Amino acid sequence: MIARQLGRSVILIERGRHPRFAIGESSTPLANLLLEEIARKYRLHALLPLTKWGTWQAAHPEIACGLKRGFTFYHHEPGQPWKPDERRSNELLVAASPHDRIADTHWYRADTDHFFVREAQRLAVEFVDQTELNSVHFRGDAVQLSGPDFSVTANFVVDASGPRGFLYRALGLQEQPFQDFPATQALYTHFKDVKRWADLPRCSGGEPPYPVDDAAMHHIFPDGWIWVLRFNNGITSAGVATTRDVRDGAKSWTEVLKSLPSVQQQFERAQPVLPFFHLPSVAFRTIRAVGPRWAMLPSAAGSIDPLLSTGFPLTLWGVARLARIMEQNWESKALREYERVTFAELERAANLVAQLYSHFEQFDKFCDVAMKYFAAASYAEAARRLNRPEKAPFFLCGIDQPIESIDVAGLNDPARRNCYPCRGEDLIANCWKLGVSEEEVRGMLGRVGF
Numbered sequence: 001m002i003a004r005q006l007g008r009s010v011i012l013i014e015r016g017r018h019p020r021f022a023i024g025e026s027s028t029p030l031a032n033l034l035l036e037e038i039a040r041k042y043r044l045h046a047l048l049p050l051t052k053w054g055t056w057q058a059a060h061p062e063i064a065c066g067l068k069r070g071f072t073f074y075h076h077e078p079g080q081p082w083k084p085d086e087r088r089s090n091e092l093l094v095a096a097s098p099h100d101r102i103a104d105t106h107w108y109r110a111d112t113d114h115f116f117v118r119e120a121q122r123l124a125v126e127f128v129d130q131t132e133l134n135s136v137h138f139r140g141d142a143v144q145l146s147g148p149d150f151s152v153t154a155n156f157v158v159d160a161s162g163p164r165g166f167l168y169r170a171l172g173l174q175e176q177p178f179q180d181f182p183a184t185q186a187l188y189t190h191f192k193d194v195k196r197w198a199d200l201p202r203c204s205g206g207e208p209p210y211p212v213d214d215a216a217m218h219h220i221f222p223d224g225w226i227w228v229l230r231f232n233n234g235i236t237s238a239g240v241a242t243t244r245d246v247r248d249g250a251k252s253w254t255e256v257l258k259s260l261p262s263v264q265q266q267f268e269r270a271q272p273v274l275p276f277f278h279l280p281s282v283a284f285r286t287i288r289a290v291g292p293r294w295a296m297l298p299s300a301a302g303s304i305d306p307l308l309s310t311g312f313p314l315t316l317w318g319v320a321r322l323a324r325i326m327e328q329n330w331e332s333k334a335l336r337e338y339e340r341v342t343f344a345e346l347e348r349a350a351n352l353v354a355q356l357y358s359h360f361e362q363f364d365k366f367c368d369v370a371m372k373y374f375a376a377a378s379y380a381e382a383a384r385r386l387n388r389p390e391k392a393p394f395f396l397c398g399i400d401q402p403i404e405s406i407d408v409a410g411l412n413d414p415a416r417r418n419c420y421p422c423r424g425e426d427l428i429a430n431c432w433k434l435g436v437s438e439e440e441v442r443g444m445l446g447r448v449g450f
């Protein structure tokens, strides 16, 4: 869509057929902001309603999605029912929005991706589906892409085909694993009749800052974690990422739940509505992400783990950068810089997730690391919303600094006992860390509908 707005002729090639299932569903404040910035800059106004729950519901109630008010974590001891304690030592609730209207969403990808493709077609992108590309040839000043019974010649190819995707295979690229990253598998599907955690007995250690199920719910246990994302069409996305072997579909899922009695209770009436999908190796990084006449989106260059929903912001940041490079006619120095930044961002995110995995048994340490992520992400969002993008030029910028220096959301306050509401007062009190005045913060909070 951006390429069309820049006057290019564009062909979009898809091996499947919409609407189709895709994993990667949960957005974040930063992801939504990046999408909004892209939509405004390239006049893709039709995408703007999808950047907030309220506008999404008003403009497109027919596109299923989920309400995401924050990040909910429960820590489980194997074989033991989850029990709240007063100090909330085994739960972490981090609000991402103060109310539903400006909340984030879980994208029901079958509907959302279909909408995106129809919008692309409306802008005269040529869309060819049920066509799998498997080879690439560079000829002088053009690149030829082919699959069985299909061939097209282009000036440039952007590979958006996901991890271990088209160009990785067609160019015979190598994999370069992230350092010290655990070998994880994932098993996931969509269910109906998943109970709300809040409806289970003993579900919380206190008054939560948002309904705990209207969130990305994470159940943490020693060798992995389970995500639960509820959509507004009765479907719930759930899956496990783990160092265990979970290749046996429903049987593996049942085994994982057996060791987590409270999660088992949440799923006791749940029915999968699709087959289970198994990923034998979740983390991935290719050795090259650009070349003459080609570039991969970050989501094709690497993939880490669903933990903390880093996929969309990484990808959207990459989309914004590639768009600027397209404006400069794919200048090769800029492409090499894009590759450097893409790998650096993927590595920073992988390092964060690896640290979280190493603390799955010690939830207090897990929370310390997670709070650094929330501090870095909220700092970047605030800086960009306050027109100070130079303060957060890349993903997870500042995460290696002491949390006090980047915390603008009251995330470093132990008195909150693992329960963090989203409050404008915190941003106002910390405005000096962003180099802005209280008035500027108040103005921005008003503009975004806080």
Ligand SMILES: Cc1cc2nc3c(=O)[nH]c(=O)nc-3n(C[C@H](O)[C@H](O)[C@H](O)COP(=O)(O)OP(=O)(O)OC[C@H]3O[C@@H](n4cnc5c(N)ncnc54)[C@H](O)[C@@H]3O)c2cc1C
Pocket: 013, 014, 015, 016, 022, 023, 024, 025, 026, 027, 131, 132, 133, 134, 160, 161, 162, 163, 165, 166, 186, 188, 239, 279, 282, 297, 299, 300, 303, 305, 306, 309, 310, 311, 312, 313, 315
């Ligand atoms: C288990 C899991 C959970 C995740 N959860 C989250 C999350 O909650 N939040 C988040 O931000 N990120 C998440 N991610 C990351 C997220 O999935 C990606 O960032 C996101 O899907 C990227 O979107 P995409 O359209 O670039 O790629 P994809 O969704 O991978 O889509 C690639 C498309 O390319 C097509 N294709 C592939 N090969 C070819 C070919 N050879 N020829 C033609 N077409 C081809 C495919 O059919 C597909 O339609 C998760 C990842 C995993 C593995």
